[in-house]
Amino acid sequence: MNVKIMADSASDLADKQYQQYDIEIASLTVELDGEVFMDGKNITPKSVYDAMRNGKKPKTSQVSPQSFKDIFTSYAEKKQSLVYIAFSSELSGTYQTAKMMENEVKEIYPDADLHVIDSKCASIGYGLVVLRIAKMAKDGATVQEIIDMAAYHAKHMEHIFTVDDLEYLYRGGRVSKTAAFVGSLLKIKPILHVDNGKLIPLEKIRGSKKVLGRMIQIMQQRGVDLKNQVIGISHGDDLPRAQQLAEMVQETTGCKEIIIEMVGSAIGSHSGPGTLALFFLNDTYQ
Template sequence: MGKVAIVTDSGADLPESFQPKQGLHIVPLSVHIDNVDYKDGIDLTREEFRRRLPTAQKIHTAQPSPGDFVKAYQETDYADKVLCLTLSSRLSGTYQSAVMASDMVDNDVVVFDTLSASVGMGLMVMRAVEMANAGATRHEILRQLQQIRDTMRIALLVDTLEYLERNGRIGKAASMLGTVLKIKPVLQIVDGTVAPLDRTRGKTKALQRIVRYFGEEANNNAVTASIAHLEGLDVAAELKAGLAETGVPISQLTISEIGPTIGVHTGPGVAGVAFYPTID
C-alpha cells in the first residue's frame, strides 16, 4: 500500500485552519484584473482581492494550463499514486487541463471531477487528504469521494446580481430588476452546475430559505458541513446560528472565506453552506 498525494485547484476555498504538513498540492487559477494576470493565492491574496474587487473594471478567471498541472504532478514523487480533485467540469475547463496533464507525466494520476465548487469541493479535498494521510488506498478514497459527491448539497445567497451579470451568468435586465426589487437569489449546485433554488426579498429571508433547505435535506441525519462567505462574517455567523437551531447533528463545521477564483463570480456579501451525511 503506497502513499497517495492529493492535487487540487484554487476553487476549493479551503479554511485557513486546514494546514496539512504534506500530501496536498494546489494549482492556482488565473485571475485577470484590469488587464493584469494574477495567480490565485500566489501573487493575489484574499486580502488584496477584497480590496481590488469593488473598483475593478474588468475581472474574470482562466483555467490553469496543462503545464500547471504537470508541474504539480511532478512535485509528488514522494507518493506512489496521485489523486487530483478539480472544479466541476460543467463550470470550468480545469478538469480537462488536469486530465490532459495526466497523460504528459510518468506519475500514476487519476483525476476526479468533484462536480462542485468552493466549500463543497473543499469538503471533498479535506476528506481526501485526511484519508490519504491515514494510509487509505486511492481506491478507498475514490469510493468515499463518489459517495460524498452523490450526497453533497450546496445552497448560497448572492448579495448582488452585478457580478453574475458581469460574468455572463445572467442578463443585464435581470440584474437591474434584482437590484430595484432587492431580490436575493438563493442558488444551489445540482449535477455540477449552478441552478436557482429560490428568489427572496431581502437577505434575512434568503438566509431563512437556506436554513430551511439545510433542515429538509439533512433530514435529522448527522452531517459534515462548511460555511462559505466573502466579506460576510456577520452573515456567516447568522447562518451558523440558524443551522444550529434546526437541531440537525453537525459532526464537523468549518467556516471559509471565498477566494478570488469563486469570488470573481459571486461578488462580496455572499454566504452559503455545503454539507453531506457524515460517513462513519
C-alpha cells in the same frame, strides 16, 4: 503517507488545512488591473472584493497545462500515487486540462499511478470533499478507497447559496441583464444551488432577512444525518452574516463541526462580495 491528495485553489480551504494534510495545491489565476496573480498565493480575496466594490472586473483563468504536467511528472518519477480531485468541470476547464496532462504524462510513464477526478463541486463544498479524502489518505487508505469516497461525497454534496448583488452573476452570464436590474431594484435575493456541477437558480426571495431562514429550511429538507456532518459555510467578505448563519445551523442541527472560510479570489471574482454559501451532504455521512 502512501497516497498524495491534490486539489486546486477553488477548494477555498485555509492554508493550515492544506498543510495539516500535506495537500498538493494548483492555483487558478486572477487578472486584476493588468496584473496576473496566483489564487491563494499572492492575492487575497478581500483585495478582489474591494476592487469589485470599486467597479473593477477581475478575470480568471484555469490552472495552466504546464503546471499540471510538472506536478504529475514529479509524482510519476517518484512512483508515488496521486489523486487529484478537481474544481467542477461545468464551472472551469481545469479538470479537462488536467486529464489531458495526465494522459500525456502516462505516455512517458505508463505505470504512473495518477488519478484525476471531477468533483462537480466548488468552494467549501469542494473543500469538504478534499478534506474527507485527505484524512483517509493520512490514515493509510488505498487509492481505490479514496476514489470511491471522493465520488460519493462529490455526488451528495449540496451547495445552497445566495449573492448580494445580481450584477456579478450577470457579468458571469448566470442571469440576464433585465433580471439583474429588476432584482437589484426590488431587492430580490436569489437562492441558487449546484446540480451535477452546474450553477442553477433555485428560488427568489424578497428581502435579505428572509434568505438565511430559507437556506436553513432547504438544508433541513435536503440534508440527512446533519448532526454528524461537518458543515461548510463560505462568504464573500461578510463574516458577520456567515457567523449568523453558522449560529442558525448549530441551533437547528446540533452539528459537530462547522467550517467557515472566505470565498477565494478565483470564485469570488464571479460571485462577488456578499456571497453566502452553505454546504452539507444530502445522504448519511461516511
